[in-house]
Each structure stands twice: as structure tokens, then as C-alpha cells.
Amino acid sequence: MIAEAFSFPEINSILRWKDLFSTFNKIALIAVAAAVIGSVIFILAGRKNPLEAPKGVRNLAETSVEFIENGIVMQTMGKDGLGWTPFLLSLFIFIYLCNVPGIIPFLQMPATARMAIPMFLALLVWVIYNGVGLKHQGIKYLTNTIWPPGVPVALKPLVGVIEFISNIIVRPFSLTVRLFANMLAGHILLVTFALLTSSLITAETQQFLLKPMAILPFFMLVFLTAFEVLVAFLQAYIFTILTAVYIGGAAHPEH
Amino acid sequence: MEAFSHLIGAAFDQQQADADKAASAAASAGFAYGLAAIGPGIGIGYLVGKSVEAMARQPEAAGMVRTTMFLGIAFTEALALIGFVVFILIGL
Amino acid sequence: MHSAVVHLQAIDWHGSTVHFVSAAGTGEAEVAVSKDPGPIVPEMKELAWGAGSFVVFALLMRFVLFPKVKKGMDARYEGIRSSHETADAERSSARAEVADYEAQLAGIKADAARVVDAARQTLEAERQATLAEVNAGIAERRTAAVAQADAVRTAARDQIHAAVSDVAGRAGELATGRRPAADIVDRAVSEVMAR
Numbered sequence: 001m002i003a004e005a006f007s008f009p010e011i012n013s014i015l016r017w018k019d020l021f022s023t024f025n026k027i028a029l030i031a032v033a034a035a036v037i038g039s040v041i042f043i044l045a046g047r048k049n050p051l052e053a054p055k056g057v058r059n060l061a062e063t064s065v066e067f068i069e070n071g072i073v074m075q076t077m078g079k080d081g082l083g084w085t086p087f088l089l090s091l092f093i094f095i096y097l098c099n100v101p102g103i104i105p106f107l108q109m110p111a112t113a114r115m116a117i118p119m120f121l122a123l124l125v126w127v128i129y130n131g132v133g134l135k136h137q138g139i140k141y142l143t144n145t146i147w148p149p150g151v152p153v154a155l156k157p158l159v160g161v162i163e164f165i166s167n168i169i170v171r172p173f174s175l176t177v178r179l180f181a182n183m184l185a186g187h188i189l190l191v192t193f194a195l196l197t198s199s200l201i202t203a204e205t206q207q208f209l210l211k212p213m214a215i216l217p218f219f220m221l222v223f224l225t226a227f228e229v230l231v232a233f234l235q236a237y238i239f240t241i242l243t244a245v246y247i248g249g250a251a252h253p254e255h
Numbered sequence: 256m257e258a259f260s261h262l263i264g265a266a267f268d269q270q271q272a273d274a275d276k277a278a279s280a281a282a283s284a285g286f287a288y289g290l291a292a293i294g295p296g297i298g299i300g301y302l303v304g305k306s307v308e309a310m311a312r313q314p315e316a317a318g319m320v321r322t323t324m325f326l327g328i329a330f331t332e333a334l335a336l337i338g339f340v341v342f343i344l345i346g347l
Numbered sequence: 348m349h350s351a352v353v354h355l356q357a358i359d360w361h362g363s364t365v366h367f368v369s370a371a372g373t374g375e376a377e378v379a380v381s382k383d384p385g386p387i388v389p390e391m392k393e394l395a396w397g398a399g400s401f402v403v404f405a406l407l408m409r410f411v412l413f414p415k416v417k418k419g420m421d422a423r424y425e426g427i428r429s430s431h432e433t434a435d436a437e438r439s440s441a442r443a444e445v446a447d448y449e450a451q452l453a454g455i456k457a458d459a460a461r462v463v464d465a466a467r468q469t470l471e472a473e474r475q476a477t478l479a480e481v482n483a484g485i486a487e488r489r490t491a492a493v494a495q496a497d498a499v500r501t502a503a504r505d506q507i508h509a510a511v512s513d514v515a516g517r518a519g520e521l522a523t524g525r526r527p528a529a530d531i532v533d534r535a536v537s538e539v540m541a542r
Contacts, residue, residue: 050419
């Protein structure tokens with residue numbers, strides 16, 4: 001007979017933390033820390049002698065630069081897009097460093113599991129790719145966006161509505177939700193299995209088999225933590241590559 | 256006296272209604288997420304399977320296929336995630 | 348109700364007014380009226396801090412940090428490429444030197460072969476000359492010896508001829524009492540000796 005019932009805490013209690021100051025909370029702390037850590041890595045990397053073989057922090061910085069250049073920019077925008085490398089690089093590093101605290105002990109909260117940061121980044125990306133489209137194609141960008149080149153006249157009303165919704169509304173929405181919901185789901189999963197483990201261990205029960213059973217959710221917790229490492233990287237990568245695709249598509253509509 | 260008991264009864268009814276609403280919301284949230292996960296699940300499985308096939312046939316194009324695969328997964332997965340957000344909104 | 352209050356204080360450090368399904372005791376659900384925003388509503392302070400730190404980070408990256416690292420990378424790649432080119436140039440010059448050396452070697456070998464050939468030919472000529480000289484000497488000597496032998500033989504023959512002619516003339520004189528003519532005896536002796 002289990003004496004205590006297991007129940008999931010109210011969702012805000014696992015997402016909202018006590019304010020550090022009235023205008024500064026844990027999410028803000030993680031975001032600031034992400035920016036600071038990213039800057040420090042590149043400051044330290046910039047100080048090392050660039051002519052030696054890179055190692056340590058410089059190697060890390062150069063690997064990330066090459067990852068963005070070869071893995072994202074060259075794959076989606078081609079050589080013309082190399083000017084976007086610093087923006088995409090800072091986007092990738094910032095999102096990754098905001099995701100990773102979800103699995104770091106005692107922090108245990110991805111900053112992107114709150115709506116604010118993904119929403120801001122998605123809106124920023126939306127402004128940027130629309131701006132790039134207007135700059136590169138002028139006013140034709142609007143018609144090209146709504147009617148991709150080569151659409152039959154008869155389909156124009158239908159395609160126009162669909163493309164407008166998909167390009168202007170769904171894109172920033174899905175960018176936001178993809179990042180936010182992935183990190184939130186991962187966080188909730190971790191909380192669930194951590195709570196399951198702790199409530200099995202602390203259960204006041206006569207059944208001697210119940211407490212050792214806590215090892216099962218604990219294994220699941222470890223596995224999910226490893227999985228979240230992958231998810232943190234993958235979501236940063238996907239956000240960045242989608243940004244690159246959107247910017248590249250706005251700059252060159254024929255692609 | 257009667258008015259007072261009526262008030263209490265109304266309050267009780269209100270509480271009961273809230274509890275019912277919460278229960279049905281929780282149930283429908285579960286259904287919503289379950290249904291939302293079916294399509295993207297099939298889609299991602301199909302997508303990754305085809306990508307692996309393509310990579311096995313043409314290993315030299317693996318990088319391009321992988322990038323495109325991640326893009327496709329991102330678009331497909333968005334549907335499941337919208338379902339998850341709906342689950343959060345109405346269930347919790 | 349009381350237990351719920353205790354619980355609320357216990358998890359208060361999460362911030363905000365926590366409403367929590369009471370786990371302890373009766374299992375009675377305690378639903379407090381929440382003024383919390385929903386879980387997907389963005390909070391202003393998070394938005395401001397997140398946006399601010401990202402914008403600062405991105406600008407810093409764009410104008411200061413990235414160019415420096417990138418310049419270093421480009422410099423190193425340029426260095427690597429130029430040293431590759433230097434290495435290529437050195438390799439080709441080394442190859443040219445090797446070819447040069449081999450050409451010289453071939454020339455020298457040809458020279459040496461020519462000298463050896465010439466020496467051999469000289470030697471051969473000298474040998475031939477010496478041989479010819481020696482042969483000539485031998486031939487000369489042989490000729491002289493043959494001539495001498497011939498002379499001796501001729502002399503002996505003449506002596507024999509004279510002696511036989513004398514004897515034959517004498518014998519004819521004795522037999523006939525008259526000395527035969529010398530030329531007849533000579534012819535007869537010559538015919539006998541040539542037989």
C-alpha cells in the first residue's frame with residue numbers, strides 16, 4: 001500500500017523560479033551567462049597566436065566557425081552567404097548555451113524552455129529575412145513571396161493565401177514553437193523521471209521491493225539526460241540552419 | 256436562511272463544474288497530444304528511412320542528404336510540437 | 348487546509364504563488380486561485396534580458412570577436428597554403444637539380460666511356476703496330492733465313508753440280524778418252540739432278 005500518492009506539480013512550479021532581483025530571474029541569468037561565456041570563448045581564442053596549430057579554446061572557436069561555414073552556410077546559401085557567418089554563429093552559440101543548462105546539475109533549466117528567448121530570436125530572424133528580401137529584390141520580394149515564380153494564374157489566389165500564411169505567419173511561429181516546445185518537453189520529461197525516482201525512494205511503504213524499483217526511473221533519467229545533450233545541440237543547429245535557409249531563400253528566390 | 260443555503264449550493268455547483276472541466280480538459284489534452292503525434296511519427300520515420308536509403312546508395316552525397324533530412328525533420332516535427340503546446344495549454 | 352499551507356511555504360522558493368496538489372495526508376486537492384501567467388506567455392524581464400544579451404553578443408561577435416578569429420584562421424590557412432606552395436616550388440627545383448645532376452652524370456659517363464674507348468683504341472692500335480712490327484721482323488728474318496738457306500742450297504747444288512760435272516766429265520774422258528763438251532755434261536747433270 002503506497003502511503004503517499006504521486007502527483008505531478010503544477011507546471012509553473014517547474015518553470016518559474018524565484019526572482020533574483022525584481023527584474024532579474026534565472027532565465028535572464030542563463031541568457032546573460034550564455035552571452036558572456038560565448039564572448040569569453042572568442043576573446044580567449046582571439047588572444048592566442050593564430051599561426052600555431054589551434055588547441056584548447058581556440059580549437060573550440062575555430063571548430064564552431066568551420067561548422068557554421070561548412071555545415072550550414074555552404075550547404076544552404078553557398079558562397080554568397082558567408083557574410084552571414086558571424087550572425088549565424090552567434091545565434092547558434094547563444095541558443096546552444098541557453099539549451100545546455102537544462103542538463104547541468106543545479107541549473108537544470110534550459111532558458112529556451114520559456115517563451116521569451118525563442119520568440120525574440122524568431123522575430124529577429126523574421127525581421128532579418130524579410131529585410132534581406134526587400135533589400136535584394138526590392139518590392140518584387142512581396143509578390144515573389146506570395147506567388148513563387150512559375151505559378152499558373154488560375155492557382156494564384158489559392159497559392160497566394162497558402163504562401164502568405166506559410167512564409168509570413170507560420171515560419172516565425174514554427175521557429176519559436178520548435179525550439180521552445182522541444183526544450184520544454186525535455187525539461188518536463190526530466191522532471192517527471194526525477195520526481196518518480198525521488199518519490200519511489202522516499203515512499204513510506206511496507207513493500208520492500210518498491211524502493212529498489214527507483215533504479216528503473218533513474219536509468220531512464222540518465223538516458224534522457226544523455227538524449228537532452230543531443231537535443232540541445234540539434235535544436236540549436238536546426239534553428240540556425242532554418243534561419244540560413246530563410247535568409248538564403250529571401251536573397252535568391254530561384255533557389 | 257434559504258438564500259444562504261442557495262448560495263452555498265451555487266458555490267458547490269461552481270466548484271463541481273470547475274472540477275469536471277479540469278478533468279475533461281486533462282483527458283482531451285492527452286487525446287490531443289496522442290493524435291498530434293501520429294502523423295509526424297509516421298512522417299519522420301518515412302523521411303529518415305528514405306534518407307538512409309539515399310545515403311546508402313550515394314555515400315558521396317551523404318552531407319547534402321543529411322542537411323535536407325534535418326530540415327525535413329524540423330518541418331515535420333513542428334506539427335507534433337504544436338500538439339504538445341496545445342497539450343500544455345489545455346491540460347496543465 | 349493547514350497541510351497545504353505548509354506545503355506552499357516549503358516550495359515557495361520556486362517563486363510566485365504556488366498552487367500545488369497536496370501530496371501529504373488526505374490527498375484532498377487544494378486548488379488555489381492562481382495569478383500566474385500561463386506557461387507559454389513570455390515574461391517581460393526574460394524577454395528584455397534575453398534580447399539584450401543576444402543583441403550585445405551578436406554585435407560583439409559581428410564587429411570584434413569573429414573578425415579577429417577569422418583573420419587568424421585566414422592568416423594560418425594562407426601561411427599553410429604559401430608554405431605548401433614553397434614546398435612545391437622547392438620540390439620542383441630539387442627535381443630540376445636532380446635532373447641536372449643526372450644529365451651531368453650522363454655526360455661524364457659518356458666522356459669516361461669515350462676516354463676509355465679512345466684509350467682502348469690507342470692501345471689496340473699500338474698493339475697492332477707492335478704486332479705488325481714484330482711480325483714484319485719475323486717475316487724479314489724468316490725471309491733472310493730462307494734466302495740464306497736458298498743461297499746455301501744453291502751453293503751446295505752448284506758445288507754438287509760442279510763436282511758431279513767434273514766427275515762425269517772425268518769419267519767420260521776416262522771412258523772415251525776424249526773430253527766431252529762441258530755444256531753437254533752440264534745439261535746431262537742438270538737433267539739428272541732435276542729428276
